[in-house]
Amino acid sequence: MARVVSLGSINVDRIRTVTDDEARVLESRYEWFPRRGETVEVPDVPPEIGADPDRLLQGGKGANQAVAAAKGAAETTMLGKVGQDATNLGVLDNLRDSGVVTERIGAAAEPTGTAYVFVEPGGDNRIVVRAGANGAVDDSYVRAHEAAIRDADCLLLQNEVPPAPVEGLLSRLADAADRPAVVLDPSPVAGAERFLEYDAVDYLTPNDAEYEALSPHVDAYDGVVVHKRGPDDIVVEDGERFTVTPPPVDAVDTTGAGDVLNGFLAARLADGASLQRAVEVAAVAASLSTRTPGAQAGIPSLAEVLSVVDGEDAA
Numbered sequence: 233m234a235r236v237v238s239l240g241s242i243n244v245d246r247i248r249t250v251t252d253d254e255a256r257v258l259e260s261r262y263e264w265f266p267r268r269g270e271t272v273e274v275p276d277v278p279p280e281i282g283a284d285p286d287r288l289l290q291g292g293k294g295a296n297q298a299v300a301a302a303k304g305a306a307e308t309t310m311l312g313k314v315g316q317d318a319t320n321l322g323v324l325d326n327l328r329d330s331g332v333v334t335e336r337i338g339a340a341a342e343p344t345g346t347a348y349v350f351v352e353p354g355g356d357n358r359i360v361v362r363a364g365a366n367g368a369v370d371d372s373y374v375r376a377h378e379a380a381i382r383d384a385d386c387l388l389l390q391n392e393v394p395p396a397p398v399e400g401l402l403s404r405l406a407d408a409a410d411r412p413a414v415v416l417d418p419s420p421v422a423g424a425e426r427f428l429e430y431d432a433v434d435y436l437t438p439n440d441a442e443y444e445a446l447s448p449h450v451d452a453y454d455g456v457v458v459h460k461r462g463p464d465d466i467v468v469e470d471g472e473r474f475t476v477t478p479p480p481v482d483a484v485d486t487t488g489a490g491d492v493l494n495g496f497l498a499a500r501l502a503d504g505a506s507l508q509r510a511v512e513v514a515a516v517a518a519s520l521s522t523r524t525p526g527a528q529a530g531i532p533s534l535a536e537v538l539s540v541v542d543g544e545d546a547a
Contacts, residue, residue, distance in 0.1 A: 240294020300495020488527025
């Protein structure tokens with residue numbers, strides 16, 4: 233069975249639906265407030281940002297991508313840290329119920345990470361992240377689980393845990409004779425350019441805003457770029473260039489759609505699919521996931537995705 237490891241964030245998502253006007257007011261009031269489709273990380277949030285969520289859901293880019301990889305039929309292990317509040321929040325139970333291996337997740341003194349997700353009428357979102365326990369992922373933790381990472385077929389990385397231990401890992405993997413393929417989601421984009429200096433990063437999956445922010449560094453990057461261009465096209469640059477267009481759906485909430493793409497991409501690549509086939513399957517999975525509120529609740533099964541891609545019922 234294909235093996236995937238996701239090293240990254242585990243959050244509780246506080247979802248709040250806002251009007252276009254409310255989003256513009258927040259954007260004008262706080263210079264760091266994310267643009268549409270953007271994720272930013274801040275050390276703390278003002279009361280009005282965290283107030284009155286419409287619902288609480290499980291999230292975190294690392295956890296979302298792990299769930300998606302598991303739904304994509306890969307044996308998936310989550311690496312990251314949660315707080316002592318994780319049991320009451322149901323964080324680990326939710327991952328296990330989704331088929332993710334959780335035994336290697338660590339405990340931290342800080343509370344479980346939080347994401348404040350603002351969903352606009354068209355389903356677009358803006359996300360503010362507070363690290364919490366994610367900030368406790370350190371070099372000793374990563375080294376303790378490095379054997380499991382090296383044993384995987386594919387490694388999923390994001391930018392919601394401290395960069396230093398991730399950079400150390402990428403440096404060591406670059407010299408490894410047998411290592412997993414590395415898929416990097418450069419979100420939040422601030423500081424993500426540092427990871428592109430490592431030869432171990434094989435796939436980069438920016439959305440439009442991230443691609444624009446990283447453009448000088450992307451030009452010098454030698455790996456595969458899977459550019460998520462809004463809801464319409466996914467442009468893949470791998471020496472040559474091809475475009476995949478996902479099916480149109482009535483989007484309710486785009487939160488986590490990029491994570492679904494990454495998770496399915498890793499699962500299919502780990503299973504030996506060609507790059508084009510993997511992207512086609514991942515694009516459909518991401519599109520279908522937007523029909524349901526929340527980052528994880530709407531992630532489809534591989535069978536459901538393949539029924540849309542080409543009518544097959546199995547990989």
